[in-house]
Amino acid sequence: MPAHPEAIALAVDVATAADDKLASNLALYDVADVLAVVDVFALASGGSDRQVRAIVDNIEELVRERHDQRPLRREGAPESGWVLLDYGDVVAHVFTAEQRSFYDLDRLFSDVTAFEPLTGDVARESTRLPDDDPSVDLDALVDAVEPPRDTATGPDPDPADDATTDPAPDPAPDPAPDSATAAVES
Numbered sequence: 001m002p003a004h005p006e007a008i009a010l011a012v013d014v015a016t017a018a019d020d021k022l023a024s025n026l027a028l029y030d031v032a033d034v035l036a037v038v039d040v041f042a043l044a045s046g047g048s049d050r051q052v053r054a055i056v057d058n059i060e061e062l063v064r065e066r067h068d069q070r071p072l073r074r075e076g077a078p079e080s081g082w083v084l085l086d087y088g089d090v091v092a093h094v095f096t097a098e099q100r101s102f103y104d105l106d107r108l109f110s111d112v113t114a115f116e117p118l119t120g121d122v123a124r125e126s127t128r129l130p131d132d133d134p135s136v137d138l139d140a141l142v143d144a145v146e147p148p149r150d151t152a153t154g155p156d157p158d159p160a161d162d163a164t165t166d167p168a169p170d171p172a173p174d175p176a177p178d179s180a181t182a183a184v185e186s
Contacts, residue, residue, distance in 0.1 A: 002113065003030040007039035007089035008120045010067055014085075014092045015117035017062035018044035021055045025100070026117035029109040033128065039089040041109065042117075045100050046078075053078040055094050059085060 003011075008028070015026045023044035032039040046052035056078065063069050073086040081099035085092040093105065100106075114124040 001032055003032045003039035010090045011040040011042045012120045013062055013066050014042040014059050017059040018055045021058045023055045028115040028117050030113040034112060038091050042090060042092045044094050045097050049078040052083060052094050052096060056083045059092055
């Protein structure tokens with residue numbers, strides 16, 4: 001299920017706030033089909049710890065003004081190079097360039113729909129295949145499929161099904177005990 005329009009609008013405001021503080025490399029990813037609890041990831045980069053702090057503060061201020069929301073959770077610190085602001089359906093990640101390159105969320109979500117950060121228009125359609133659906137129970141699908149019978153290692157066919165099969169000969173009778181064995185046994 002794609003991201004909700006309200007989540008996209010919130011993510012656009014997050015990107016706008018980051019852009020106001022000259023953040024670089026803005027990106028919005030529709031992760032609703034990949035992550036059950038989040039609709040959109042908003043990514044932004046700052047050139048320094050100080051800029052990361054300014055971007056984060058501006059995001060919090062603008063979202064509070066326009067949406068009357070505060071982050072449900074805030075993790076990281078500008079000094080660490082990565083701050084996460086969790087608004088429920090939207091999670092904002094503000095990185096330094098070094099940390100963004102290290103964690104490479106852009107590559108991780110390169111196959112999901114991407115939005116234009118300042119408009120919310122679709123910039124790139126998802127390239128995920130239908131079998132990439134994380135809600136599919138793969139174990140159940142595997143169990144439901146019966147593997148093909150390998151004739152090389154499979155069980156032998158029932159001899160009754162083959163008219164050309166000769167019945168197995170009777171086993172040879174035990175030889176009569178010789179006199180030495182009979183003397184020991186008595």
